[in-house]
Amino acid sequence: MAGRSPRAHEMGAFLRSRRTRLTPGEVGLPDGGVRRTPGLRREEVARLAGVSEGYYVRLEQGRAPHPSASVLGALARTLRLSADEREHLFALAGEAGPEPERAPLATGAHRMLELLSPPTAAYVINGRSDVLAWNDTAAALFGHLVEGTRPPNNVRYVFTDPGARDLFVDWPAIAADSVAHLRAAAGHRPDDAELAELIARLHEVSPDFRRLWAARGLRHKTGGRKELNHPVAGRMSLEYTVLAAPVDAGQRLVAYTAAPGSASHAALTRLGEPS
Structure with missing residues (x-):
C-alpha cells in the first residue's frame, strides 16, 4: 500500500507472522474447531491485547498511527514474544532509536x-x-x-x-x-x-x-x-x-x-x- 514506511510495513508483517504461529489453546482460548488459516484471528489478538480490531488490522497493514509503548507491551504479551522478539517489535515501532554506526573503524x-x-x-x-x-x-x-x-x-x-x-x-x-x-x-x-x-x-x-x-x-x-x-x-x-x-x-x-x-x-x- 502506498505511503507505508519501511518500519510500518515490516512491523505489520512481523505481527502477522507471530499471530499465525500461535494456537488458541496457547493463549487460553477455546479451540473452536477447524480454522481456514493457521494461528489466531486478528479479532482475537485485538481482544486479548485490549485494542480495537480495526486498529490492530491497520497495524498489520502498516497504516496505523504510531503505537504507544503500552500497546506494544500488550501485543508482545499476547503474542508470547521472546525477549529478542519484543525488542525487535519496539525497534520497528521506533521506540528504540537506530543504532548509530560510524563507517571507519577506530x-x-x-x-x-x-x-x-x-x-x-x-x-x-x-x-x-x-x-x-x-x-x-x-x-x-x-x-x-x-x-x-x-x-x-x-x-x-x-x-x-x-x-x-x-x-x-x-x-x-x-x-x-x-x-x-x-x-x-x-x-x-x-x-x-x-x-x-x-x-x-x-x-x-x-x-x-x-x-x-x-x-x-x-x-x-x-x-x-x-x-x-x-x-x-x-x-x-x-x-x-x-x-x-x-x-x-x-x-x-x-x-x-x-x-x-x-x-x-x-x-x-x-x-x-x-x-
Whole structure:
C-alpha cells in the first residue's frame, strides 16, 4: 500500500507472522474447531491485547498511527514474544532509536585485536555483518577475510561461498543464526540502503536465504560452540564469544578459542603461526 514506511510495513508483517504461529489453546482460548488459516484471528489478538480490531488490522497493514509503548507491551504479551522478539517489535515501532554506526573503524579496535592472547581468532563486525577488522588467526580460519574493494560480509559468505558449506559442520544452524542476526539489524535500521541492498542480493541468489528470511526468526547470541571442517587444520571444535566493541555502537567483537591442550587448540595455534 502506498505511503507505508519501511518500519510500518515490516512491523505489520512481523505481527502477522507471530499471530499465525500461535494456537488458541496457547493463549487460553477455546479451540473452536477447524480454522481456514493457521494461528489466531486478528479479532482475537485485538481482544486479548485490549485494542480495537480495526486498529490492530491497520497495524498489520502498516497504516496505523504510531503505537504507544503500552500497546506494544500488550501485543508482545499476547503474542508470547521472546525477549529478542519484543525488542525487535519496539525497534520497528521506533521506540528504540537506530543504532548509530560510524563507517571507519577506530584505531582502538585494531589495538584490541592485537592484545588478545594467541591463538585467539577474532574479528570486529557491524550490524550488517560486514567484517571490519580481523587478526591473522581469523584470516587463516575463515578464508573470506581478505582485503578488497568492500568489507567481507559473513552472511554473504555463508550463503554464496560453497566453501562455507564445507567449513561449517552444522551449516543449517549457522545459516539460520546469520539470518536471525541480520533480521534484528533490519529492525533497528530499516532505512539502511546498504543493508537493503545486501538483503535484496541474497534474495536473488539463495533460495535458502529467502526461506529463512520469510520465517522472520530473531536471535542474539553472545556465545556458543562451532564445529569446523577446516581445509588445512581438519576437524576443530571452537568456543566463541560475542562482545560489544567499545568503539562504535552496533559493532561487536567475535573471538574464537579452544581449550588449552586440546587438538583444536593445537590446530588453532598452527593456523596463527607465520607461514
